[in-house]
Amino acid sequence: MGTGSSILGADGEWGETSLGDMPESCVAAVLLYLDPPEICQVARLNRAFRGAASADCVWAAKLPANYRYLAALAAAADDEGRGDGDANGKCFSLAATKKEIYARLCRPTPFDGGRKEFWIEKNKGGLCLCISSKAMTITGIDDRRYWSHLDTEDSRFHSVAYLQQIWWLEVDGELEFCFPAGSYSVFFHLHMGRPYRRMGRRLCGTEHVHGWDITPTRFQLSTSDEQQASSEYHLQEQGGWKLYHVGDFSISNSDEFIKLKFSMMQIDCTHTKGGLCVDSVFIYPKGYKHEKGNIICM
Structure with missing residues (x-):
């Protein structure tokens, strides 16, 4: 059985549908059951999966419960460390998407004068x-x-x-x-x-x-x-x-x-x-x- 299946179109003719025709909301519901690395992998399948893999509802479920506290510490550390936030040169912001927040929290954040660090592990999001x-x-x-x-x-x-x-x-x-x-x-x-x-x-x-x-x-x-x-x-x-x-x-x-x-x-x-x-x-x-x-x- 292939990725496509036959359906009867509005004009009475048979057509083909595929994974790319799935609504992003349905795809997002499936991605909730995957770990972050798996979400990034399936995002390469097609446009629908790529869009769903960036949805806030997907990444909000992967973030720690107190991610706002952790993100505030990360933003303060970036401001203190010459503002070298993400790869495109912009400082990390609390207004970022949930996916961007997750990616930032996976990077070590120093605090207490650089003598301590925290990060979330990429696979499960644990602190x-x-x-x-x-x-x-x-x-x-x-x-x-x-x-x-x-x-x-x-x-x-x-x-x-x-x-x-x-x-x-x-x-x-x-x-x-x-x-x-x-x-x-x-x-x-x-x-x-x-x-x-x-x-x-x-x-x-x-x-x-x-x-x-x-x-x-x-x-x-x-x-x-x-x-x-x-x-x-x-x-x-x-x-x-x-x-x-x-x-x-x-x-x-x-x-x-x-x-x-x-x-x-x-x-x-x-x-x-x-x-x-x-x-x-x-x-x-x-x-x-x-x-x-x-x-x-x-």
Whole structure:
């Protein structure tokens, strides 16, 4: 059976119809069941699908419930960042179409002085956030005997904190944000050993790595509505960046600000520990399939 079918025309003669003859409203009703990348693909079929794939009613259903709050943050960031909004040189505006808003929110939006970012993931529209180590309180971070800052392309923020040696380690951070309703997972992005490049190759210096196999490192999170989670790991994984799962939390009200606190600590002072890179904390929708997949869970 082909894409066309026979129908009886007004003059009594048989004619042909095809997908291109479908009303855009009918096509839009079908597109509501597709994910954003699929909508963009079927938009190439014909004029009817192309028109329906740009309809506000289709993209409004794909946007987070509090997209106006997120779009306002994105517009403010574009204004602050020299107004380099979309590809045609125009600044992003809250008056944009829903499709344009979705496309803009898929790009990272910095806030808090560039130390934090948020974006929505392209496939499902879930909210993701990343908090730099520069936005956290780290024991002894200002003392070069213990810590140093490394410039690296492996970080979204192009810089990580590298621990050479310390007795007491504690890393604390917090975030106040208006999350769309749903469940979220919190991860610390860590690396054992000092990453560096030589002649284009990624290498890892392990001369400072010690002390992590004696006592587990404890990770914790808490929210302003009294949700709590914790986990413990021996940090023995080497040779690459790992996402250490701290725990999960849930949001029921998309219009309510919530304060999230998170930490990692290893405070057994019977021995020193070192050789750890602290990059950032990631917050993903629960169940989100991570690109790199190097996830450590209990």
